[in-house]
Amino acid sequence: MSYSSSFWEEDSFLKPYDLAIVGAGIVGLSSALFYKQKNPSARVTVLERGFLPKGASTRNAGFACVGSIGEHLADMKKESEKNIKRRIKRRYEGLQLLKKTLGEEAIGYEHCGGFEFFRSEKEFEEVVSQIDSFNDWMSELINEDEVYSKGELQGYPVIRNRLEGALHPGKMMEALVRKVSELGIDIKWSSPVQSVAENGLVNIENGPSLRAGKVLFAANGFVKRLLSDIEINPARGFVMVTDEQESLPWKGIFHHDRGYIYFRNIGDRLLIGGARNLDKDGEQTDQFGNNEMIKAHLKDFVSQTLMLGNTWEIDNEWSGIMGFSSTKTPIIKQLDQKRFIAAGLSGMGIAIGMEVGRSASSMIVL
Numbered sequence: 001m002s003y004s005s006s007f008w009e010e011d012s013f014l015k016p017y018d019l020a021i022v023g024a025g026i027v028g029l030s031s032a033l034f035y036k037q038k039n040p041s042a043r044v045t046v047l048e049r050g051f052l053p054k055g056a057s058t059r060n061a062g063f064a065c066v067g068s069i070g071e072h073l074a075d076m077k078k079e080s081e082k083n084i085k086r087r088i089k090r091r092y093e094g095l096q097l098l099k100k101t102l103g104e105e106a107i108g109y110e111h112c113g114g115f116e117f118f119r120s121e122k123e124f125e126e127v128v129s130q131i132d133s134f135n136d137w138m139s140e141l142i143n144e145d146e147v148y149s150k151g152e153l154q155g156y157p158v159i160r161n162r163l164e165g166a167l168h169p170g171k172m173m174e175a176l177v178r179k180v181s182e183l184g185i186d187i188k189w190s191s192p193v194q195s196v197a198e199n200g201l202v203n204i205e206n207g208p209s210l211r212a213g214k215v216l217f218a219a220n221g222f223v224k225r226l227l228s229d230i231e232i233n234p235a236r237g238f239v240m241v242t243d244e245q246e247s248l249p250w251k252g253i254f255h256h257d258r259g260y261i262y263f264r265n266i267g268d269r270l271l272i273g274g275a276r277n278l279d280k281d282g283e284q285t286d287q288f289g290n291n292e293m294i295k296a297h298l299k300d301f302v303s304q305t306l307m308l309g310n311t312w313e314i315d316n317e318w319s320g321i322m323g324f325s326s327t328k329t330p331i332i333k334q335l336d337q338k339r340f341i342a343a344g345l346s347g348m349g350i351a352i353g354m355e356v357g358r359s360a361s362s363m364i365v366l
């Protein structure tokens with residue numbers, strides 16, 4: 001006889017869940033947290049394919065940011081002003097929710113300020129002319145005055161955003177896992193979901209099938225593997241961290257080239273990442289790995305533009321997988337009677353991930 005579950009297992013571990021969530025990133029875990037707070041008696045599980053979260057939430061740059069003016073102006077070429085304003089407000093409020101829920105210390109938050117960095121006066125002029133209107137937007141949207149101001153760092157023109165900061169994504173996710181576990185939510189690591197049927201039957205690779213009253217897909221850049229019709233495309237992001245520098249002049253979080261390149265300090269180390277726009281098609285993948293052309297570009301940027309010369313080395317490098325919706329607005333919706341989705345964080349998940357989880361949890365009724 002082949003292996004089958006016991007009567008006891010069926011009556012305990014394998015009892016049907018009220019809610020099963022696929023993916024233990026910031027969205028999946030936040031959805032579980034808010035759902036369980038609202039429904040304390042509910043039986044909730046989060047199924048994660050990795051031994052750790054294995055997507056973007058522990059592999060990002062840790063920018064707690066609302067986005068640079070250059071990024072918003074680029075988005076405005078494709079989207080309405082109303083959408084961009086909604087996004088800025090969502091990012092700001094999402095960060096407040098994250099800090100309030102987990103605590104600034106627990107997530108390693110540092111209020112260091114954000115800078116949009118320009119290599120030339122010409123690039124700068126196009127954006128700096130918009131400072132006044134963006135400051136007006138900020139007053140209107142979030143009641144904060146004089147958010148942006150122009151300045152200079154190491155001879156380069158910059159626009160400072162006084163509201164932005166940096167956090168430690170590993171600590172943030174550890175704190176979230178702790179909070180979720182304390183509520184009695186069952187996180188199952190190393191449990192890759194193979195398929196989820198319309199009737200709520202969840203099949204786990206090399207594992208048992210679980211029954212769930214409701215299922216939420218929170219697998220962001222990988223969700224297409226489970227729901228092929230969903231309009232969310234994967235996008236790989238590359239990051240590297242240097243060894244400690246004697247006197248690193250770059251302190252804070254920095255955005256460059258419409259947000260495509262980003263860098264920050266971690267103590268006396270420099271973290272730099274992005275530049276996926278150099279090979280957008282090649283980077284539209286859910287496979288981890290690096291692109292030598294992008295890496296070479298970032299290395300050159302560190303040595304030449306950021307003037308670290310050739311006295312530095314890479315201590316860590318990695319990639320993470322994001323999920324982009326066609327409009328950069330996440331998809332949070334009910335798919336059918338039992339299945340729901342919250343995905344397509346479009347590279348902004350530190351800022352909006354917890355709020356997206358909270359919205360997802362409120363559309364699922366016990």
Ligand SMILES: Cc1cc2nc3c(=O)[nH]c(=O)nc-3n(C[C@H](O)[C@H](O)[C@H](O)COP(=O)(O)OP(=O)(O)OC[C@H]3O[C@@H](n4cnc5c(N)ncnc54)[C@H](O)[C@@H]3O)c2cc1C
Nearest residue numbers: 023025026027049054055056057060063193237320349350
């Ligand atoms: C390099 C990089 C830098 C970034 N920098 C920033 C930044 O500075 N600021 C910012 O706001 N955002 C940043 N982001 C974006 C941010 O990290 C993401 O938007 C956010 O983490 C998405 O969260 P998520 O929970 O939706 O997805 P994820 O964190 O990817 O979580 C999805 C989870 O689902 C799991 N999963 C997938 N398929 C299955 C399956 N079949 N069965 C079980 N589990 C499955 C994955 O293993 C993963 O753990 C960055 C992203 C990257 C990659």
